[in-house]
Amino acid sequence: MNRRRPRRPRRPAPATPAGLPELATSRFHPWFGDLQRLSLWRMLTRLPALIATALRWSWKASPRDTLLTVGLNVAAGAFSAIVLTAVVGILQGLFAEGPTPERLQAALPSLLLAGAAALTRAALRSAAIWAQGRLTPMVERVVEVELVSLTTATRLEAFDDSDWCDQIHRARTLGVYEAGRITGYAADIATELVSLLAVATVVTVLHPVLLPLLALTVAPVGWAAIRSARMRYARMRALSTSNRLLYMYTHAMTEREAAAELRAYAMRPMLLAEFARISDHVRDALLAVVGRQTTTRAVGDVLGGIATLATYAALVALLLAGLMPLAVAGAAYLALGQGKAALDRLMSAVNSCYESGLYLSDLLEAFDHARRRTPPATGGTSPGPLKELRVQGVDFAYPATEANALTGVSITVERGRVVALVGENGSGKSTLATLISGLYVPDAGTITWNGTGIADLAPGELHARIGLIRQQYHQWPFSAERNITMAAPGAAEPDRLGRALRLSGADQVVEDLAHGLDTPLDTRFKDGEDLSGGQRQRIAAARGLYPQADLVIADEPTAALDARAEERLFSTFQAAADGAAVLLITHRLASTRSADWIYVLDHGHVVEQGTHTDLITHGGLYAELYGIQAAAYNGATPNRHTEEVP
Ligand SMILES: Nc1ncnc2c1ncn2[C@@H]1O[C@H](COP(=O)(O)OP(=O)(O)OP(=O)(O)O)[C@@H](O)[C@H]1O
Incomplete structure (x- = not known):
């Protein structure tokens, strides 16, 4: 009779320190299995x-x-x-x-x-x-x-x-x-x-x-x-x-x-x-x-x-x-x-x-x-100039979560149009922008560029056709010029740079820098200068506009801008839409009035869509949010559907 007891795996991890449950390790943690497999022999x-x-x-x-x-x-x-x-x-x-x-x-x-x-x-x-x-x-x-x-x-x-x-x-x-x-x-x-x-x-x-x-x-x-x-x-x-x-x-x-x-x-x-x-x-x-x-x-x-x-x-x-x-x-x-x-x-x-x-x-x-985890770098169809980007029935949950961030979302963005995405915090606007940029893959539904699924397009070429102005942008410890021109491969092109500076209002920022475009945007390096929040946002906008992309996705591009700069940037988007499509995410509903089409997101669903006039007439979430913002300016009492702020 075999009396040997089966060998118990030795507990690999130290106890969790008090108050740090996030550091808990268990023997069922994936790496423990790896270690068992890595026996001495x-x-x-x-x-x-x-x-x-x-x-x-x-x-x-x-x-x-x-x-x-x-x-x-x-x-x-x-x-x-x-x-x-x-x-x-x-x-x-x-x-x-x-x-x-x-x-x-x-x-x-x-x-x-x-x-x-x-x-x-x-x-x-x-x-x-x-x-x-x-x-x-x-x-x-x-x-x-x-x-x-x-x-x-x-x-x-x-x-x-x-x-x-x-x-x-x-x-x-x-x-x-x-x-x-x-x-x-x-x-x-x-x-x-x-x-x-x-x-x-x-x-x-x-x-x-x-x-x-x-x-x-x-x-x-x-x-x-x-x-x-x-x-x-x-x-x-x-x-x-x-x-x-x-x-x-x-x-x-x-x-x-x-x-x-x-x-x-x-x-x-x-x-x-x-x-x-x-x-x-x-x-x-x-x-x-x-x-x-x-x-x-x-x-x-x-x-x-x-x-x-x-x-x-x-x-x-x-x-x-x-x-x-x-x-x-x-x-x-x-x-x-x-x-x-x-x-x-x-x-x-x-x-x-x-x-x-x-x-x-x-x-x-x-x-x-x-x-x-790396998509193939080569292969895929070359995306031609954008005529129409269509999102159909898209569901998406972030890898670490169970709840959907987006459910059954369908939107269309056509060349020559400014499309606005609005909705309250956490409603899924940035997530949708990230999916359209091809950075995440939807769990269900399709995203097509002129009828071809974006997953079938050459990723490098697709990214080159999309100019992304992200809500959380990274300012690199490079010169002002490189911070902008790094958005497109190859040497900096002065004409494109000039256009991006002008349209974003970053030209005024650069004018005030001691070494102009050569100034490092980080005081931790020699001759470096720091920028204000709004100035940084103008540089980020210039970066998004520099590639002269077919689709400009601007996620909260004006949150830190002053009124004049904001007005100027929105006019820019209108002008940019002449040769491109613009997907604008913003909480400033005054700016969405001139958008060609507006989608309203709520808890990951598209709950309303139409022009500004349609949505105001409809009297739904958009009209309510717009009313709250307008009331703040004209002193009227907002017509709130949800609970009042105390
Ligand atoms: N990386 C992530 N991992 C897990 N959940 C996330 C992640 N990013 C966002 N979420 C969740 O997804 C939902 C949608 O977030 P998203 O950033 O798209 O909202 P939003 O409409 O852009 O909000 P805001 O107006 O505040 O920018 C939120 O519930 C958020 O908590």
């Missing part, structure tokens, strides 16, 4: 493939330094082998029968050889370390470039997945670092394997029983090292979210973006306390690992010590039993010492490689996930 068998990947990166980074790193390390290993053989020769010469001067003379060639080989080995090692040192930053760069080229190509929805965010954070902070080092560790393994080959040959020639005994001395230490590396890796994975959170807190507390808000709201004590609480949680979790690692290593060291004693005891027994002459025993003693040192170094290199391999395998998985 499986990981060791995957190492060659991982090393091959690392070598490919190294080759890409610098073929010369890769050849030097591997070649010099292997050569250094070969010279270690020569040193060992020569030292054994010295001992055998010295312990041989005969008068001392003759024995010394017999040992002299081996002595000279050992000295020369040791010197050459040292020189080769130094050169190998130099090549390895050059290779590391070059590989890191190659991997970093690959990482950002993948993360910038994935579908937007990837960033709504917290596991993906954790994985990318680990890839950035640990994976890239380890990828730069694994080639060096692999080269160290090659070095030690070559010198070990010599040890194994010498030891086996001296006595066959010595080799397995030698292997026994290092096996427990190697097991302990690999086991503790796995513990550290498992804990780092479990702490991914905490570490990402700490990274975000550090960024917020050391950078400018949140500096004013942090001070104005007296948030400092709360943030510092939160920061301390999470870092204490990380510290405690890591300290707990240190304890377990120490125990594991102690067990490995004790077992290794016992095996070493047994090896030397076997040597003495062979000597006493007359099975081994004294000269051979002396050589064997030395070879065992050298062999143990070489095996220890090999174990250390394998362990470093194994630990790097864990992170590298995580990095490769992140790359793989990124590729699976």
Whole structure:
């Protein structure tokens, strides 16, 4: 009867820190399954493939330094082998029968050889370390470039997945670092394997029983090292979210973006306390690992010590039993010492490689996930100039949520028309704009460009035909000019730039900048200047207008603009609609009066549509919202359908 109880998976994660339920990790968390699959044996068998990947990166980074790193390390290993053989020769010469001067003379060639080989080995090692040192930053760069080229190509929805965010954070902070080092560790393994080959040959020639005994001395230490590396890796994975959170807190507390808000709201004590609480949680979790690692290593060291004693005891027994002459025993003693040192170094290199391999395998998985989330860059029909964009029966829920943000939405935007989307906060306007831009894919329904589904169009060409002025825009730490012209590929075109500046009102912003268009829009860099909210919005509008797109999607483009700038921008949209279509999202209902068609969204549904006059006559949600805004100007009491604001 089999009495063995089934093995219970070890709990991988530290306890959740009090008050931080968002950091809870469970054994059912997806990564735990991955770790179970990455058993020691499986990981060791995957190492060659991982090393091959690392070598490919190294080759890409610098073929010369890769050849030097591997070649010099292997050569250094070969010279270690020569040193060992020569030292054994010295001992055998010295312990041989005969008068001392003759024995010394017999040992002299081996002595000279050992000295020369040791010197050459040292020189080769130094050169190998130099090549390895050059290779590391070059590989890191190659991997970093690959990482950002993948993360910038994935579908937007990837960033709504917290596991993906954790994985990318680990890839950035640990994976890239380890990828730069694994080639060096692999080269160290090659070095030690070559010198070990010599040890194994010498030891086996001296006595066959010595080799397995030698292997026994290092096996427990190697097991302990690999086991503790796995513990550290498992804990780092479990702490991914905490570490990402700490990274975000550090960024917020050391950078400018949140500096004013942090001070104005007296948030400092709360943030510092939160920061301390999470870092204490990380510290405690890591300290707990240190304890377990120490125990594991102690067990490995004790077992290794016992095996070493047994090896030397076997040597003495062979000597006493007359099975081994004294000269051979002396050589064997030395070879065992050298062999143990070489095996220890090999174990250390394998362990470093194994630990790097864990992170590298995580990095490769992140790359793989990124590729699976990336739409094909080529292929697809070329979208011609826009005649009509049609959204039909579109349903959409964000990946992390169950409720639909949009349900059964149908709208049409034709060339030469300004179409407005209005509705209260959270009604789904920005979501619809993002779907039309092709950044998210609807769960149901279709979005067509001149009758072809946008998913079947070449994504690059589609994006080039859409000018997006987003509600949450990013101001890059570049010059004012680059902040605008980066919206279209290729060199800046002065005519287009001039037009975009004029239409958006950003020309007035640039006029006031000390270095005009060359001024960096970030005071953290030399000669940089900061802009007001409205000025930033004008730059963002210029960016959206610069590509002279077929469809301009303007999501709340005037929220921060003064009345004159707002009026000017709305006239711009009217003018832009001559050669293009404009989809305008706004809460300023005075501006929608001149729109050709208005769709009113409510809780993700289109509840009304028509011209301004139609909708006012209809007396629904639009008329109510318009009435509230108009009343604020003419002092009348608004006709509210919903509950009154107290
Ligand atoms: N990335 C996201 N993940 C999950 N839910 C989201 C995400 N972005 C928006 N939502 C939700 O989708 C719904 C529609 O949001 P959306 O931003 O489209 O509204 P909106 O009409 O543009 O609002 P506002 O007028 O405030 O800009 C809201 O309930 C919002 O909470």
